[in-house]
Amino acid sequence: MPVPRTPPLLADEVTLARYPFLPQASDWIRTMAVRHNIDLNELLEGTWMEQARQRARIRLIDSVQSKEGVQVVGGDIHTEEGRLIEAFSFYYARLVMCASEDERLIARWAQAEAARAEQLLIQDTSNLPAVAMTYISKVEQSTTSPSSLTAQSGMGMHQLRQRPSDEWRVGLADFIEICPKITGHRWRLPNVDIEKGWVKLHGERQYASSAKLARLLRERIKAAIQAETLEKMAEVTTDLAVRLAEPVGMVRNLMANKTSEAIALVGAEEGDWPPCMQKIIADLTEGVNVNHFGRLFLASMSATLALPQESCVGFFRGAPDFSESTTSYQVQHVYQHEYTPAGCGKLKVNHNCPVLPGDNRTCDQPWMDHPLKYIRATQRWKRLTERPSATESATTDPPSKPEP
Template identity: 60%
Template sequence: MPKPFSIPDLSDEVTLARYPFLPQAKPWIANMAAKHEIDIDELLDGTMMDRARVRARSRLVDSVDSKDGVEMASIGDIHTEEGRLLEAFSFYYARLVVGASEDERLISRWAQAEAERAQHILEKDDAISLIAETYVSEVRCEEGIWKVGLSDFIELCTGITGSRWRLPNCDINDGWVTLHDEGDKYSSRGKMARLLRERMKDDIKMDALEKMEKMDESLLIRLSEPVGMIRGLVASKTAETIALIGAGEEDWPPCMRKAVAELAEGVNVNHFGRVFLGSMARCIGLPAETTVDFFRSAPDFNEATTTYQVGHLYEREYTPSGCSKLKVNHNCAVRTGDDRLCDQSWMDHPLKYIRAKQRRRKQQQSIEVDVNLPKTGDA
């Protein structure tokens, strides 16, 4: 992947604290550590770094629990030296924890979340120019419109879904790709930040993997508590997914069965209904190929287009809409009295329907087992 032969000087401490993974941040953080006598013992257990560890745990939880990446706001004022210390060293501590987990999937997840956080900040941060020059070999901005060298663009956009990122839909001239402003929908600056997210994510991940390889036994032991915390959270999320994956067709809500049935009959299900079906299929763990098969009888079915669109839903982790939106968009399958479970006042989302079905079936099975157990005692 092409990168600049040299990186620009960056001395603004607020910027270095906001993006502590930048190559320019390493000497600054080393100087701060020396100045404030922050060694590995202080970072792991010292009272000075208490708040940094709290912020680090927040970063780690967000990487597992939030769909929008790590929370942008720091717990301290980043315009003060104390605030900058907290932000920079919370990142370093979080990186140590994910490295100590020795779990590459967790590291990838954390890197993605940190990069998303940086992307959201860059959309409003004037430092975007320096950071673009740090990560991209050919980049320039002319009157608010960003341009990226073709080779950089090709490598950066491969992991991004959406038609605007496909070369046939791009404005390419003399080896430059122009990131046109789409107004409120997608600004040129926003597109540049999105491309930078890919480069930042890769750098954060590679750096954490390198640190993981250098972990010794004593450090792994000292980090066992925060590692256990984050692993427990991941396990909890995984358990939720596994529970939904166990949902057979008998557990599907009427709205999902309706969409599948209509598509099988060749009905042209509306866009909202299609997105709903794809996101429901993802949430209950159906393979993307199975989801594509749902649409084969649709009047406008195209294998390549449908595969791409379903892949987009899965990659971006779309979640299905609730009952109120399904009703507004004519995708609800029942009226009052049709389904007793749907009539419950608390039933406001199709995923709740699946959980309720599973819970009731489990309770019924438990009752049946209890009834069939042999009785003990005097006859």
Template identity: 40%
Template sequence: MPLPRRFPTIESPSLLARFPFLPQGEEWLKSLLADNNIDLDTLIEGEWVEPIRIRGVHRMLESINLTEGVSSTTRHDIHEPYGQMVEGLGFYYAMLVVCASFDERLVKRWVEGEASRADKLLGDAIDEQTFELVTHTYLSDVRVKVQSVAGVSIHAAKSSTLIYEIPMTDFIELSPRITGSYWRMVNRPITDGWVTMCATKAETSRQRLARLLKERIRQVLVERCQINMEKMDDEFAAKFADPVGKMVAQLQHSKGQEIKVTAAHEGDWPPCMTSAIADLAQGENVNHAGRRFLANMSRALGLSIDEAASFFVNAPDYNEGTTKYQLGHLYEGEYTPEKCNTLKLHARCPVSQGTISDSLCNLEWMTHPLKYVRAQQRRRARDTPPEQPLVEPQAIENSQTNGAKGEEEDNDS
């Protein structure tokens, strides 16, 4: 069922900074941008907003790499205007970068991290009034009953005595994605259409409800990202080519499973990259600038060192040990691939030399090979239907401006 038609009013900037993904936070984020004179170019390149970008990157990487999701603690004082700006716009920046990647897996990873963070905060890290505000934002209704509990500490008794009930329609919609006997309808007490979120040995009624809210937050965020991606044109998405590329490079070296954000479609590769590969394959002696660019570009696209080394096998001076050593040095340095002007200066732009014709390269905003990749990915993503239908759209300004514990462990299906 859709979200409530009218959301409860939230006037606290600190609350919106803690939960910047709330529907009520969309206008607040716009006001942060306007009040601080931050346009898109400033958000991406402005020196004074570097803390915002750093916070956004941290938020992204926490979501993707840590099984428990984004840390529930903020890095800045959200009771101060500066901290509110950094936390709020850090979330906004992270969302734009994730969307500009046009990678459904990345979107889902980031959303999972944000939803898991919300689950932890809603479970026990915020006051009761705030919890009810968020609950009424995402559910059609909720009611609370007090149940006496003896033989526990004062703190535990207070939280354990509150028993939450929600409409059956909300439970039916949100519970199927959660495994465990607790979430089967036959195991939940129902009275006049209200489902009781009973406490368990491990969790309170509120923590059980927070787990359900996680599913709603996940749905809303995924759909919001999907709409953002549909609105992004090539030029807008290309502006984020550099941060997306850097994120891929960092993920490449992170612990745990490797996530390649960019799809390894050779059709996405820019002419400067494919021409360097072709020249080397034909035994031509590509200059140092061309080799360095090919190595940095391979790393940015998430290719392994072995995959990158294969491009150099037919080079006149090829030595496997030397090649892998040099590639390892460049990969470890995480250098950004050279810009178009630099490649032209070193005679590594086949389009400017007239040997290859590519209309995309001739666009005024095409200033970096990674922009070419993002533009190609966007076009492919636009022509490919999503893996599954998503719900609850949350419109934004146009493109210019661990799971909870219970009777059984909860896992996403």
């Protein structure tokens, strides 16, 4: 991804504590550790770092339970102690994620930290430029000069003066790389204003240009946190993993409960669903963005299986961009129009089929070309295994042909 090789200088300690994931924060955190004698033992068990560990637990719990991401409000970072707690809580939470060795958990946590950063950056106009230049290679702010518009009213023609506004624009390469990860028509290339290699982020009535930039930054911040955590995973020793087993277990349990809650919603057996459907539900539950094709497939499968609409909406509740009203409207539309769920070929092309040859016996069958066939075959196989006389034949491969 085209991220600047040399980030701009950032030395303000309040800013570094507020955004402890910034590459510029690493040296500062190291200096603070030396200045306050914070070593690994202190961070894991010391009384001085107890508050940082508590705040880290909140960061981790929020990452599983809150769809808004990690709570924006932390300690008072205008005091040295508050800055220490905020910075080292991030550091400790990252250690826990590394020790979990669970890429899905790491992705979810990175997403939650990035969502928190987005909320902060929307308000933080003084630091937005430096953070933007840290993660986006081509980005600049321009002031749109006032222009005259002519409007007609019952009292005749009037000249309307627009107020000057600051608008951001980003390089086309950055935009193209980031926008597929964001849902919504305004992020599709045909709908944006492109000029000489720049994409203008026009301000809208309810969506300011700076908020759009913060949204793009969220994706880059998430990718950076995720990549760094995965890289540091290799440094976790057995001893460290044992010492972090308790917080890792806490997050794992929370996540397991969350996933089974979503699946239990429909009262159907998870084992009947094809892997593609299960994967999309699990991704959404864990806050991983699912592309438009995958979302439409899940809604149309739910409609075909006659699952209640509320259950289908519930699948999307963990999505990074979930909106109750928008999702309910879109799900209702799919249910009303009875869309046919996509077949395996299209799901594979759109990166929504998670299986490879050898992963799943049913998906490997030569006749498997539609997820509904998967369900029929699974149900038929279950019926056969439930009949005592058919026990023997049921231990072989699934039926060679699906039920009509």
